[in-house]
Amino acid sequence: xxxxxxxxxxxGTPGQRVTISCSGSSxxxxxxxxxxxxxxxxxxxxLLIYRNNQRPSGVPDRFSGSKSGTSASLAISxxxxxxxxxxxxxxxxxSLSGSHVVFGGGTKLTVL
Amino acid sequence: xxxxxESGGGLVQPGRSLRLSCTAxxxxxxxxxxxxxxxxxxxxxxxxxxxxxxxxxxTTEYAASxxxxxxxxxxxxxxxxxxxxxxxxxxxxxxxYCTSAVTTPDAFDIWGQGTMVTVSS
Numbered sequence: 104x105x106x107x108x109x110x111x112x113x114x115g116t117p118g119q120r121v122t123i124s125c126s127g128s129s130x131x132x133x134x135x136x137x138x139x140x141x142x143x144x145x146x147x148x149x150l151l152i153y154r155n156n157q158r159p160s161g162v163p164d165r166f167s168g169s170k171s172g173t174s175a176s177l178a179i180s181x182x183x184x185x186x187x188x189x190x191x192x193x194x195x196x197x198s199l200s201g202s203h204v205v206f207g208g209g210t211k212l213t214v215l
Numbered sequence: 216x217x218x219x220x221e222s223g224g225g226l227v228q229p230g231r232s233l234r235l236s237c238t239a240x241x242x243x244x245x246x247x248x249x250x251x252x253x254x255x256x257x258x259x260x261x262x263x264x265x266x267x268x269x270x271x272x273x274t275t276e277y278a279a280s281x282x283x284x285x286x287x288x289x290x291x292x293x294x295x296x297x298x299x300x301x302x303x304x305x306x307x308x309x310x311x312y313c314t315s316a317v318t319t320p321d322a323f324d325i326w327g328q329g330t331m332v333t334v335s336s
Contacts, residue, residue, distance in 0.1 A: 147328055148252075191259060203276060204252075204262035205262065207260065209260070
């Protein structure tokens with residue numbers, strides 16, 4: 104069981120807007136930044152969003168992130184076929200045993 | 216070009232050891248923390264641990280699932296991070312990625328291509 108909870112799947116048609124949720128707790132999302140990664144089949148993950156809502160250079164503005172309390176979400180607007188991938192949220196978790204990174208279980212996005 | 220390249224993966228029997236390497240290029244390796252993340256076949260991402268830069272003490276943190284069995288180290292003179300894996304279990308079978316925050320303050324913005332570790336008798 105992953106520390107962060109994501110829906111296992113999501114889908115949309117080209118041009119649509121889809122959102123993927125990520126739920127955590129006070130020790131991770133509630134007190135730290137959220138990051139989002141995209142993983143295309145057979146490739147290494149790629150950073151999409153950092154510090155809740157910041158996009159690295161080169162990431163289209165179709166991708167946006169938000170955070171509220173102990174939950175976060177990734178929104179993809181103007182959905183494209185090349186967006187079909189697995190999406191993971193992540194955050195630092197400040198537990199008693201030290202700082203750790205926790206990931207969500209991943210959401211497989213299908214473009215219909 | 217900023218790049219990370221993992222090596223050292225392979226097939227190993229349960230209980231044995233294996234050392235992975237992550238060779239960096241294109242940035243000042245010694246200035247950055249280095250992390251390892253793994254992905255079991257068909258599963259999601261799991262953080263393994265990281266080593267801070269020498270400026271922050273070069274200390275390490277590990278996931279509970281590998282603490283006491285895995286050790287991360289670094290050789291800044293060679294721009295290499297290592298993952299020493301001891302007492303391997305079948306559940307350690309995964310693709311192992313090294314990653315770091317180089318162009319962003321604290322996100323995993325560069326990743327290697329990954330190296331496969333299979334633990335099986």
